[in-house]
Amino acid sequence: MDNEQAVLYSRMLTELTLTFHIIYATVGVGIPLLIFIAQWLGIKRQDEHYILLARRWTRGYIITVAVGVVTGTAIGLQLNLLWPTFMELAGNAIALPLFMETFAFFFEAIFLGIYLYTWDRFEDQRKHMLILIPVAIGASCSAIFITMVNSFMNSPQGFEIANGNLINVQPILAMFNPSMPTKVAHVLATAYMTSAFILASIGAYRMLKGSNHVYHKKALLLTIKVGLVFSIAAAVIGDFAGKYLAEYQPEKLAAMEWHFDTEESASLTLFGILQNGDEVKYSIKIPYALSILAHGTPTAEVIGLDKFPAENIPPLYIHYLFNIMVMIGMGVTFLGLVYLIGKFLKKKFIHRRFFLWLIVASGPLSMIAIEAGWWLAEVGRQPWVLRGILRTEDAATTSDQVDLMLYLFIGLYIVLGLASAIVLVRMFRSNPIERELADRKGGG
Amino acid sequence: MSYELIGISVLWMFLFGYIIIASIDFGAGFFNAYSVLTNKQHIISNIIQRYLSPVWEVTNVFLVFFFVGIVGFFPSTAYFYGTILLVPASISVVLLAIRGSYYAFSTYGKLKSNFWTYLYGFSGLFIPASLSIVLTISEGGFVYIEDSRIILDYLTLFTSPLTWSIVILSLTSVLYISAVFLTWYASVAKDEPATELMRKYALSWSLPAILTATGIIVELRMHNPEHFARLVDLWWMFLISFVLFLITTRLIWLRRSYGLAFHVLVFQFLIAFFAYGISHYPYLLYPHLTITEGFTSEAMAIALIIAFVAGFCLLIPSVLLILRLFLLNKDYIQGKIK
Ligand code: HDD
Ligand code: HEM
Ligand code: HEM
Numbered sequence: 001m002d003n004e005q006a007v008l009y010s011r012m013l014t015e016l017t018l019t020f021h022i023i024y025a026t027v028g029v030g031i032p033l034l035i036f037i038a039q040w041l042g043i044k045r046q047d048e049h050y051i052l053l054a055r056r057w058t059r060g061y062i063i064t065v066a067v068g069v070v071t072g073t074a075i076g077l078q079l080n081l082l083w084p085t086f087m088e089l090a091g092n093a094i095a096l097p098l099f100m101e102t103f104a105f106f107f108e109a110i111f112l113g114i115y116l117y118t119w120d121r122f123e124d125q126r127k128h129m130l131i132l133i134p135v136a137i138g139a140s141c142s143a144i145f146i147t148m149v150n151s152f153m154n155s156p157q158g159f160e161i162a163n164g165n166l167i168n169v170q171p172i173l174a175m176f177n178p179s180m181p182t183k184v185a186h187v188l189a190t191a192y193m194t195s196a197f198i199l200a201s202i203g204a205y206r207m208l209k210g211s212n213h214v215y216h217k218k219a220l221l222l223t224i225k226v227g228l229v230f231s232i233a234a235a236v237i238g239d240f241a242g243k244y245l246a247e248y249q250p251e252k253l254a255a256m257e258w259h260f261d262t263e264e265s266a267s268l269t270l271f272g273i274l275q276n277g278d279e280v281k282y283s284i285k286i287p288y289a290l291s292i293l294a295h296g297t298p299t300a301e302v303i304g305l306d307k308f309p310a311e312n313i314p315p316l317y318i319h320y321l322f323n324i325m326v327m328i329g330m331g332v333t334f335l336g337l338v339y340l341i342g343k344f345l346k347k348k349f350i351h352r353r354f355f356l357w358l359i360v361a362s363g364p365l366s367m368i369a370i371e372a373g374w375w376l377a378e379v380g381r382q383p384w385v386l387r388g389i390l391r392t393e394d395a396a397t398t399s400d401q402v403d404l405m406l407y408l409f410i411g412l413y414i415v416l417g418l419a420s421a422i423v424l425v426r427m428f429r430s431n432p433i434e435r436e437l438a439d440r441k442g443g444g
Numbered sequence: 445m446s447y448e449l450i451g452i453s454v455l456w457m458f459l460f461g462y463i464i465i466a467s468i469d470f471g472a473g474f475f476n477a478y479s480v481l482t483n484k485q486h487i488i489s490n491i492i493q494r495y496l497s498p499v500w501e502v503t504n505v506f507l508v509f510f511f512v513g514i515v516g517f518f519p520s521t522a523y524f525y526g527t528i529l530l531v532p533a534s535i536s537v538v539l540l541a542i543r544g545s546y547y548a549f550s551t552y553g554k555l556k557s558n559f560w561t562y563l564y565g566f567s568g569l570f571i572p573a574s575l576s577i578v579l580t581i582s583e584g585g586f587v588y589i590e591d592s593r594i595i596l597d598y599l600t601l602f603t604s605p606l607t608w609s610i611v612i613l614s615l616t617s618v619l620y621i622s623a624v625f626l627t628w629y630a631s632v633a634k635d636e637p638a639t640e641l642m643r644k645y646a647l648s649w650s651l652p653a654i655l656t657a658t659g660i661i662v663e664l665r666m667h668n669p670e671h672f673a674r675l676v677d678l679w680w681m682f683l684i685s686f687v688l689f690l691i692t693t694r695l696i697w698l699r700r701s702y703g704l705a706f707h708v709l710v711f712q713f714l715i716a717f718f719a720y721g722i723s724h725y726p727y728l729l730y731p732h733l734t735i736t737e738g739f740t741s742e743a744m745a746i747a748l749i750i751a752f753v754a755g756f757c758l759l760i761p762s763v764l765l766i767l768r769l770f771l772l773n774k775d776y777i778q779g780k781i782k
Binding site for chain 1: 499501502504505507508509511512513515516517519520522523524525526527528529530531533534535537538540541542544545546547548549740741743744747748751752755758759762763765766769770
C-alpha cells in the first residue's frame with residue numbers, strides 16, 4: 001500500500017469511528033441532565049410519573065453508555081494508531097485536556113455504577129438524586145475536554161516551533177485557544193438539545209402507538225421545554241461560532257458560505273448547488289446577512305476564497321452540511337415553540353397524529369444536525385489536521401494494513417449499532433409503562 | 445525524582461491497577477462461562493454477577509487512563525507504538541468492544557442466552573493475550589526501521605518462544621488472580637459451595653502461574669541478555685515476590701483468611717511487576733526509545749502532574765464510596781440488599 005492509500009484509509013476509518021461514537025457520546029452528555037431534571041421534579045412534586053421517567057431513561061441510558069465507552073476507547077487508541085505523527089506533535093502541546101478527560105470518565109463511571117445500583121437503598125430519595133450530579137458533571141466535562149482538543153486543532157496556540165520541535169509549550173494557553181469558548185458551548189448546548197428531542201421522539205412515538213397515558217404527555221412537555229431552551233442557545237452560540245470563524249478561520253467560513261470574492265456588505269447564500277467549480281445556481285441571496293453573521297455590522301468586509309491559495313481551501317461541499325445543520329436547528333426550534341404555544345392555549349392539534357409524527361422526527365433530525373455540524377467543522381479544517389501547522393496527509397500512519405482494519409471496524413460498528421438498537425427496543429416493548437406503573441403500585 | 449520517573453511510575457501503577465482488576469473481570473467471565481459449560485452455573489454465577497455489575501465501566505477507564513497518560517507524558521510512544529501496533533491493538537479494541545458492550549446488553553438489557561455467556565467468557569481470555577503482545581514487542585528485536593519507516597516483523601514475533609511464554613503467563617495469571625479474589629468474595633458472601641469451587645480453581649492455577657513467570661525470565665536470557673542481567677540484579681525482589689506467593693497458596697490450602705491471601709497476592713504481583721519495570725528502565729521500546737528521549741516538555745509534565753494530583757484527590761473518595769457500597773459491603777455481597 002502506498003502512502004496515499006494509507007492516508008485515504010486512515011481518513012475513512014477515523015471518520016467512521018467518530019461518526020459512530022458521536023451518536024452515543026452526544027446522548028451520553030445530554031441524558032444525565034434530563035434524568036436529573038425528571039428525578040428532581042418527581043421528588044419536588046411527589047409525582048411518581050417523573051420518578052419513573054428517570055428510571056426508564058436510566059435503563060436505556062446505560063445501554064448507550066456502554067456503546068459510547070467502547071467506541072470511545074476505540075477512538076482513543078485509533079487516533080494514536082492512525083495519526084502517530086499528529087499525536088506525537090499534539091501530545092506535546094494538548095495532552096493536558098486529554099488527560100483530564102480520563103478523570104472525568106473515572107468520575108462518571110464510578111458514580112454511574114453507584115447510581116444504577118442504589119435506587120432503593122436510600123431512605124431519602126434526594127440522596128440518590130445527588131449521586132447523579134457527578135455523573136452529569138463527568139459526562140459534560142468529557143465533552144468539554146475533548147472539544148478543547150478539537151478546538152486546538154482548529155486554532156493551535158501555546159507553543160512555538162523550532163526545527164520541527166515544539167518549544168515553549170504553555171499547556172493552559174493551548175487549552176484556552178480562540179475557538180474553545182464557542183466550540184465547547186455549542187457542542188454542549190447541542191448535546192442537551194439533541195438528547196431532549198430524542199426523548200421527546202420516544203414519547204411521541206408511544207402516543208402514536210396508542211398509549212394515551214398522561215405519563216407520556218408529561219414526558220413530552222418536559223423534554224420539549226428543555227429542547228427548546230437549548231436549541232435557542234445553540235443558534236445564538238452558533239452565530240458566535242460564525243464570528244469566530246470570520247476572525248480566525250476565514251477560509252472555512254468562506255467555503256461554507258460559498259463566498260468567493262472578498263467584499264463589503266456581503267450577502268448570505270442559502271441553499272443552491274454548485275456547478276463548474278464556482279457557479280452557484282438556485283440559491284437564495286440575503287443581502288448584508290453574511291456581513292452581519294461574520295462581523296455584526298451590515299457593511300463589514302468579509303474575506304473570500306480569493307485570498308487563499310487553492311491547495312489550502314477546504315472542500316466546498318461543506319456548504320450543504322452547513323445548510324442542513326442550520327435548517328434542522330431552526331425547524332426543530334420552531335416545532336418546539338409551536339408545541340408550547342399550543343399547549344399553553346390548550347389547542348388540540350398538538351396531540352394530532354401529524355404533529356406527533358413531526359415530534360418523532362425531531363430526535364433523529366437533531367442527530368443528523370450533530371453529524372452535519374461535525375463534518376462541517378472537520379472537513380472545513382482540511383487540508384490541515386493542525387491548522388496551519390500539520391497537513392492531514394503528512395500525519396497518517398505508514399502502516400500497510402489500514403484497509404483491513406477499516407473492514408474490521410465496519411463489521412464491529414454494524415454489530416454494535418444493530419445490537420444496541422435491538423436491545424433498546426426490546427427493553428421498552430417488553431415492559432410498557434402501563435405495566436410498570438401497575439407493578440409498582442401492586443408491589444408497593 | 446525526575447519528572448519522567450514520576451510520570452512512568454504513576455503510569456506503571458495504573459497499569460498495575462488495570463492488570464489486577466481486569467484480571468478479576470476477565471477471569472470471572474471465563475469461570476462463569478466454564479461453569480455453564482460444566483453445568484455448575486448455579487454455584488458461582490450469582491457471586492460473579494454481583495461483583496461485576498457495578499464496576500465493569502471503571503475497569504475500562506484504567507486502560508484508557510494508561511494509554512492517554514503514556515501519550516501525554518511520552519508523546520514519542522504515540523509515534524513508535526502507534527505505527528507498529530495498528531493490527532494487534534485494533535484487534536484488542538474490537539475484542540474489548542464486543543465484550544464490554546455485550547456485558548451491558550445482557551446484564552442491563554436482559555439479553556439472556558448461553559451464547560453471550562460463552563462469547564463474553566472466552567473473549568476475556570483473548571484480550572490479555574493480545575494486549576500482552578505489547579510487552580513482548582517492548583523487549584526489542586521485533587521492530588526495525590527502514591527508510592525512516594517503522595516496521596514490525598510479524599514472523600519473528602509469532603515464532604518467538606518469548607511471545608508465547610508471555611501470552612501463556614498472561615492467561616495463567618489472569619485465572620489465578622481471579623480465582624483467588626473470587627474465593628475471598630464467595631467466602632464473604634458465606635456461599636460455601638462457591639468458595640470451595642473457587643478455592644479449587646485457585647489452587648490448580650497457582651502452579652502454572654508461577655512456572656510460566658519463571659519461564660519468562662529464562663526466555664529473556666536468550667532474547668535480551670542486557671535486560672536479563674538487570675533482572676538478575678533485582679533477584680531479591682523476585683525472592684520476596686516468591687515468598688508472598690507461597691504465603692497465598694498456603695493460606696488458601698489451609699482454608700484460612702482468604703482476604704489476607706488476596707492482599708498478599710496483590711503485593712506479590714506488585715513487587716514482581718515493579719521489579720520487571722525497574723529492570724526495563726530506561727527503555728520504553730528497546731533499543732529505539734528511552735523515557736528521556738521520548739519525554740514531553742517540562743511545562744507539560746508539570747501541568748500533567750498537577751492535574752494528576754488534583755484528579756486523584758477527587759478519585760480517592762469516590763473509589764472509597766464505591767468500595768463501601770458494594771465491594772466491601774457484607775450486606776450487599778450476601779445479597780441482603782440490592
Ligand atoms: C443539533 C445540532 C446543531 C444545531 C441545531 C446547530 N449546530 Fe452548529 N454545530 C453543531 C451542531 C448544531 C456541532 C455538531 O456541535 C458542531 C460541530 C463542531 C462544533 O464545534 O459544533 C457545529 C459547528 C458549527 C460551526 C462551525 C464551528 C467551527 O468549525 O469552528 C458553525 C459556524 C455553526 N455550528 C453555526 C451554527 C448556527 C449558526 C446554527 C443555527 C441554528 C447552528 N450551528 C445550529
Ligand atoms: C473532538 C475531537 C475530535 C478529534 C480530536 C478529531 C480528530 C480528527 C483527525 C485527526 C482528523 C484527520 C483525519 C481525517 O482527515 O480523517 C479528523 C478529520 C475528520 N473528523 Fe474529526 N475529530 C474529532 C471530532 C469529530 C467528530 C465528532 C466527527 C464526526 C461526527 C468528526 C468527523 C471527522 C471527519 C468527517 C473528518 C474528515 C475530514 C476530511 O478528511 O475531509 N470528527 N478528525
Ligand atoms: C477524538 C475524539 C474522542 C476521543 C479520543 C474520545 C474518547 C473517549 C473514550 C476513551 C471514552 C470511553 C471512556 C470510558 O472508558 O469510560 C469516551 C466516552 C465518551 N465520549 Fe468520547 N471521545 C472523543 C470524542 C468525543 C466527543 C466529540 C464527545 C462529545 C461531544 C465525546 C463524549 C464522550 C462521552 C460523554 C463519553 C462517555 C460515555 C457515555 O457517557 O456515553 N467524545 N470517549
